[in-house]
Amino acid sequence: MSFSTPTLQLKISEVAQRLRLLTQINLQLHWQIINPGESDHPVEINEKGHIPWAAGKQVLKLRQKIIVPRELQGYPLTGLTLRLVLSWWAQDAQIYINNQFVQAGDLFDSYTRILLSSSVQPGDEFEIELSLISPGHDRGALVNSCCWYELSDSSKIDPSFLADELEILGIFLASENHQPDLETDLTSLGKILDIISGYILPKVPRTRGVWGGQNLTEFENSLTQVRQILKSVIPKLDTYKISLLGHAHLDLAWLWPITETWIVAQKTFESVLQLQTDFPELIFCHSSPILYEWIEKHRPDLFSQIQDNIQKGIWEIAAGLWVEPELNIINGESIVRQVLYGQRYVLEKMGQLSTVAWLPDTFGFCWQLPQIFQQGGIDYFITQKLRWNDTNKFPYGLFEWQGLDGTKIISFMTALIGERVDPVKIFKYALEWKTQTGLNQSLWLPGVGDHGGGPTRDMLEITRRWNQSAIFPEFKFQKVKDYLIEVLNNAPAPLPIWRDELYLEFHRGCYTTHADQKRFNRRGETLLYEAELFATIATLYSGSIYPQQEIETAWKQILLNQFHDILPGTAITEVYQQANQDWETAIKTAEEILHQSFDAIVASISVNFPSQPDAQPIFIFNSLNWSRSEVVAVPIPNSDSCWQIYDYQGIPQTAQTRGERSEKPQLLFLAKNVPSLGYQVYWLGRKQAETLEISQKYPYMGKPIPNYTESIAEKNEVVKYYQLEPKNISFENDILRVIVDTETGNLEQVFDLINQRNILQLGQGNQLQVFADSGQYWDGWNINPNYQEYPLDLPQLESIEWIESGPIVWRLRIIKRLNQSEFCQDYILEQGSPQLKIETTVNWQERHTLIKVAFPLTITADFASYEIPCGVIQRPTNPKNPPSPLPPVYGGFPEGKAKWEVPAIHWADISTPDYGISILNDSKYGYDAQSDQLRLTLLRGSTWPDPEADLGWHQFSYAVYPHGGDWKQAKTVQKGYEFNRPLQVKVYPPISSTANLESSSCQSFLELGSDHLILMAFKQSETKSKQWILRCYECQGEETRLELQNNLGLTIDYSVNILEQPQETTVSISAWKIVSFALTSRDS
Template sequence: SSRQNQQILAVEEVVENKDAIESANFGKISEFESENKVSSRQNQENLKVSENLPLPHSPLPPLPIWKDELYLEFHRGCYTTRADQKRQNRRCEELLYQAELLSSISTICTGAVYPKSELETAWKQVLFNQFHDILPGSAIAQVYVDANLAFAEADRTCREIMAKSLEAIAAQISLPSPPQPDAQPILIFNPLNWLRSEVVAVPIPDSAAETWQIYDCSGQRLATQISRVDRPEPQFTLLFLVNNLPAVGYRVFWLCRAEAETLENSLPPTQKLLQIDLAQVTNNLTPKLAVCQETHFETERKVLENEFIRATVDCETGNLSSIWDKVNHREVLNTFGGDRLQAFSDSGQYWDAWNIDPNYQKHQLPSPLLKDISWVEQGEVRQSLRVTRQIGKSMFCQDYIVDIGSPLLKIKTVVDWQETHVLIKTAFGLNQSANFATCEIPCGTIDRPTQPQTAAEKAKWEVPILRWVDISNDGFGVSLLNDCKYGCDFQPNQLRLTLLRGSTWPDELADIGIHEFTYAVYPHSGNWQNAGTVRRGYELNLPSLVQVFPQLGENCHKTLPTVGKFLDLSADNLVLMAFKQSEDDANFWIVRCYESEGKQAVLELDGDLGLAIVRPVDLLEKSANSPQKSDDGRSLKISPWKIVSLAVNRYCTIQQTVKS
C-alpha cells in the first residue's frame, strides 16, 4: 500500500511538471506569435516606404542572357535506349492525331457519336508512358511489360476509331458507275493539311495468282505493280501512285480483277515490267521477283533510279557509293559514301542505360560483314534493293527504296539485335560543307554548330532531334529524315543518326530483339524551308491511309464527292496539330496548328466542312488574347513559331446563331 501511494504521488508530480512545461511553452509560442505579428507589420510599413524611395543614380548591371537550349551534359543515351518505346510512342502520338481528326470529320459529316471517353483513355495511357524512366528507356524490365500493354491498348483503340470513322465517311460518298460490276471502291485519305502525291499499297483480296488493276473515277487505268509484304505476315499488295491528294482529304479509286491474258495484250510495254515467279512464291517466304526482258534497268550495277535521284550501292560493302541528284545535277555524297553502319564499344559511362561513353569514338569495332545483296522489286512504280549485313551476332536487313514521283531514298530497316555495350550509327558523308546543322524540335527548329568552339558547344557531341536534321549551304542541302530515331551528331560535311544501343543495366535485355525503323535521304535545292523538309518529315511518319470497301449500296442521300478536301489552312508554313471536339462544349471544334518556318503566316480556313473561327483559345481551350480574326471568321495572322488554338464551328451554324 505504501508503494502504491508513492507511485501515485510520482505520477501526479509528472503530470504537474508536464502541465507546467506546456503552459510555459504556450506562453513562449504566444509571445513569439505576438512578436511575429509586430515584425510583420513593421516589414509591411518598411515595404511601403521602400516603394517611394528614388531609383539609384547608376543603373544596375544587366542580368546575363542565355540564348540557347538548356542542354543536359548527361543522359545522352536516353535518346536511343529502349528503341521499342520510342517507336511505340511516336506511333501512338500519330494514331491519336489521326483518330481525333477522322472521328471529328465523321461526327460533323455523318452525325456519328464522337468517341470522347475512348480517346481520353488512350491519351492518358500514352502520356503516362512518357514519364521517366519509361520513355527514356532507363527503367527496370517489369515496367516495360506494363508499358507495352498500355501502348498496345491505345494503338488498338485508335485503329478501331479510325476504321469506323473512315467507313462512316466512305458511306457518304456518291460513287460513279464502276468500270466493272464487281469492282471495289478504295478510299485513299491524306491526314496532313497539304496537297501530296505518293505511292500507296492496296491489299489484294485473294492471292498474287490473280491480276488486278486500279482505275480512277474518270475511268483511267493507272500504272500498278505487285508487291509482297512479309511482316507481320505474308501479304500481297498492289502499288500505284496517287497524285494530288487533297489536304485533309481523299480520293476514290476502283480495284478491279482482270484476266491476265487480256491485261497482257492491252498494257503498254512498261506495264509488263514485273511478274511474280509463282514457284518461288510457293517455296520461299521472301520470293525474288522475276524481271521481264523489257526492263531497261542494269540490275548488275545495283542502281536504283527514278526521275529525281539515281542511287548506287557498293556490291562489296552494301554502303551507298553515290546518290546523284538529277534535278540539281550534282553528287550528294562524298567519297566516304552513305548509310555506312558504324559500330562502337559503349561502356555506358556511369549509368549504363542513361549515358553514352564520351570516348566511344576511340573504340570503333570492325565494319559490318556483307551477307547478301538482292533485288526485291524492280518495277515501274517502285524499286527496292535488299542489303543484309552482320555486326557481331546481329543481322541488319535493309531495303533501299525508290518510288516513282518521290525525291526520297528510303532505307527500311529490320534488325535482329543481339549486342551488349555496343552503339550503332549510320553515317552519310556529304559533298558539301556547312557551319551549322538545323534540327527539328517540337513545333520548331534549332541551329547547332558543326564546328563547336566553346566548352558548351563541344559538350553537344550527341544531340536530340525529332523527325529530321538538315545541312544546307550555297543553294543546296541534304535532309536526313527518320520515323522513330532521336539521337544524332554531325560534322561540317557529315550527318550521323544513332540507331541502337546495348545497355545492360537496369535491364540486362533492354534492346535485345527485333527492331523496325525507316530513315530517308532527301537532297534538295535551297534551304530546308524552300525544300519543304518539315512536310517531308511528316509524310514519312504519316503515310496516307488506304481503306478498301465493298460496294456501298445506292447513292441516294449521299452528299460527299469522289474527291474531297475537308480542311486546308491555306499556308505552306502552317502544320495542323489537332482537330478535335471541344472538351467543354460539343457544339464547337478545336483547330490547333503551329508556324513551322520562322515566318509570318496567314491562316485561312478552307474545305468542305465549311469551318469558321469563333474565337482564339489557349491550350486549356479557354478564351485567349490573340490577333483579331477577319470579319468573316475565315482568316487569322500568325506570328513566326507561334502555336495557335482556335475554337471553330461550321459557317452555316455560326450564321444561324447570329440571326437568332
C-alpha cells in the same frame, strides 16, 4: 591580425574538428562482419573511409556493441542524448537495435539519425546489427557510421553545434561576400579559440579524466565567449535569408514498377500530413496530377486532407504538367496535352491553376517550352537538372528563358533535390547563390526523394534547433511561388536572358536507349492525332458521336509513358512490361477510333459508279494539311485473278504486284494529289487482259545479284536498274540514281538527277559504324563521351537480292551480320519520290555497343538544322568551348562543345544556301553532325537498369532526301511529316449497280491556306461539345496568315490558348508561333 588570413580560417577549422571529437565517435572501424557458421571478423575500410562490398545484390551483415563511456576527451557524457547516425549505398538496408528492427532504407532513403537514448548513463549498452544488400549495378558501401551525443539543455552550448557555427563562419570568411570591418572581434575570437584548444588538446601531456568543477566551468565559459563574439557577426550573416520548401521527388517508375509508386505516394503523403500536424511551420510542395488523381480515386480520405492543407496554404501544387515528362523527343502536341490535362485537373480539384512548371529531373528542355508554358498559364519554370552538366557549368540561377518565338519565362535553377537539413551545406549554397545571382535569399528543398519519402521528423527537429542559433540565419518555410515573387522584387535588373534550348550535357543515350519505347511513342502520337482528326470530321460530316472519353484515356496512357524514366529507356525490365501493354492499349484504341471514323465518313459520301463491274472503291485519306502524292499499297481480295487500279474517271493506273504468291498480296500504285485533310477515291477492278508474269518481266526479283548482268531496262519504265560493273549496281527513278557497292552493301553514290550532283562521298553512304560504349556509371543514360576512340569491326555483308523491281517500287535487300546480330536493310526507291528510303529490320544481340549510320556528304556547313517540337534549331557542326564570362543576353553555348549527340524529331539537315541533304526517320531521335557528315544513332546495348534493354527485333526506317536550296525551300518539315504519317488506305465492298450516286470522289474537308502552317490537332473542345479546337504552328520562322477553308460548316469564334481559354483573335501568325482557335458550326 587580419580576419581573412588563412591562419584564422585554419584555426577555426581545427577547433571545430576538435570540438566535434568531444561528442562524436566514428564507428566505421569497429564493425564486425557476420558470416553464418563462422566467427565474426573485422571490416576493411577503403581510401574513402567506406566499408565496401561486392555488387550484384550481395548481402553484408554487420554488428557492433556500443558501450557509453563516461567521457570523450574529458568531456562528460552523462545525461546527453545519444543518436546513431548512418549513411549507406545499398539497395536495401535493415537496422536492428538490441535485436529489435527499428528502420529500413534503400538507395534513396540512405541516411538516418536514430535516437538510442534521450539521457545516457555511463555503461549503457546498445547492440547494433545492419543487414545491407548491394545494388545490382554497383558495389555497396556503408558510407558513414557514428555516435552523436547532444546536449538537450538549451541553456548550455553543445560543442558540436558550436563547431558547425564556427565552420559556417569560416566558410563566410573564405567567401567573396565577407565584410572587412570585423577585425577587432575576430582577433578576440582567435585568442579565445586558442584557450579552447588548450582544454581540448593540452600542450603538456597529462592523465585525462572527466572534466569537472572549475575546468568544466572555464571550458563552458570559453564556449559562451565564442558565442558572444559570433553574435557580433549576426548583422553580416543575418542579411542572408534561407527559405525551405519540403519536397519528395517521386519517379513514377524507375527502379520499381508503377504499381509500387502508388503505394509509395500514399505513404509519403500520409507522412507529410502527419508532420504538418506536428510541425505547423512545414510547407510541402508536390507535382504530378496523375498521382493526385490516383489518390483521389483510391484514397479519398487522404485526398480530402490534401485539399484542406492546400486551402490552409501549407501544401503547394506545382503541377503544371500531367507527369514530369521527357521534353526533348515528344512532339509539340504531347507537351500541350501534358499541360492541358495537368492544368485542367488541378483547376477542377484544387481550385487553382499551377503557375509553376516543376521539372527538377527531366533530361533537357526543348526550345519551344517558354511559349507552351506561357499559353498554359505557367509563369515560372523550375529545374535543377542542368547542375548535372559534364562540360559547361550552367551560368545562371535566376534568368529569363526566351523561347524560339520570343516568349520569355522566369526560370529558376534550384538547389539539388533529395537533400537533408545540413546547415553547413545549406550556408555554402547560400553563398554560392549570392555570388551567382547577387541575391541574399536562397531556397533549399529538404526531403528524401526519387522513391518518395519527403521531409523527415529529424529534418524538422534540426530546423527548429538551428532556428535557436545565435548566428545562423533563420530557416523559413515558404512556397516556391512566394519565394520567387520576393526574390524577383529584389533581383538586380534586368535578369540575364538565355536564348537557346536548355540542353543537358549528360544523359545523351536517352535519345536512343530502349528503341521500342521510341517507336511506340512515335506511333502513338501519330495515331492519336489521326484518330482525333477523323473523329472530328466524322462527327461534323456524318453526325457520329465524338469519342472524347476514349481519346482522353488513350492520351493519358501515352502521357504517363512519356515520363522521364520510361520513354528515355532508363527503368527496369518490369516497368517496360507494363508500359508496353499501355502503349498497345492506347494504340489499339486510336486505331479503332480511326477506322470507325473512316467508315462513318465513307458512309456519308456519294461517288460515281465505276465502269468496271464489281469494282471496289479505294479511299485514300490524307491526314496532313497539304495536297500530296505518294505510293500506296492496296490489299487484293485474292490472287487467282489479275487486278487493276482505276482512278475516279475510270483511267487505269500503273500498278505493281507485291507478294503475288503470299497470303496477303497487294497492288502498289502512285496516289496523286490527295487533297489537304481529305480523301481521293480510286477503284480496284479486274484487268481486261493478262500481262506477263512478274517473274518473266523481272528475272532477278527475289534472287541473289549475279556478279555481272546485262543492262535490263524497259523502254517506258519509270524506275530502271542497271548493273554497271561487277562492283556496283544502279537503279533510278526520274529524280534519283542510286548506286550500291555489291562488296560492302553501302551506298556508292546517290545522284540527284534534277540538280545534277552527287550527294555522298564515294562508297561511304549508309555505313553502319559500330563502337564500344561502356564504362559509364549511368549506363542506360550515357553514351561514352570517348566512344569514337573505340571503333569495332563493321557489320559484314552476307547477301544482296532484288525484292521488288518496279515499275512503282524498287527494293534492293542488303543483309549484314555483326557478331550475333543481323541487319536486313532494304533500299527503296518509289515512283515520283525524291527520297531514298532505307527500311531496316534488326535482330540486335550486342551489349555495351553503339551503332550509328553515317552519311558523309559532298557539301560542308558550319551548322546543321534539326527539327524540335514545333520548331527547328541550328546547332554547330564544329563544337568548341563557350566564351567566358558570358554576356548578360546570351544565346546559349553557340560553339556547342558538349553537343556531340543531340535530339531531333523527324529529321536533321545540312544545307548550303543553294543545296542540302536531309536525313528523315520514323522512330529515331539521336543525331550527330560534322561539317560534311550526318549520322543517325540506331541502337545501343546498355545493361543497367534493364539488362534486357534493346535485345531482340527492331524495325525502323530512315531516308536520304537531297534537295535544292535549304531545308525551308525543300519543305523538309513537310517531308518529315509525310514520312511519319503516310496516306491511309481503306478498301470497301463493291457498290450496287442500281445505286444512283452523285459524284464526290475527291474532296478536302479543311485547308489552312498557308504552306507555313502544320496542323497539330483538330478536336472537340474539352468543355463545349458543339465547339471544336484547331491548333497549328508556323514552321518556317516567317510570319504568315491562317486562311481557313472547310466544307464542315465551321467558322472561327475566337482565338484560344492551349487551355482553350479565349484570347484576342487574330489570324496573323508570327514566326514559330503555336496558335489555337475555337470553331463552331454555322448550324449549331
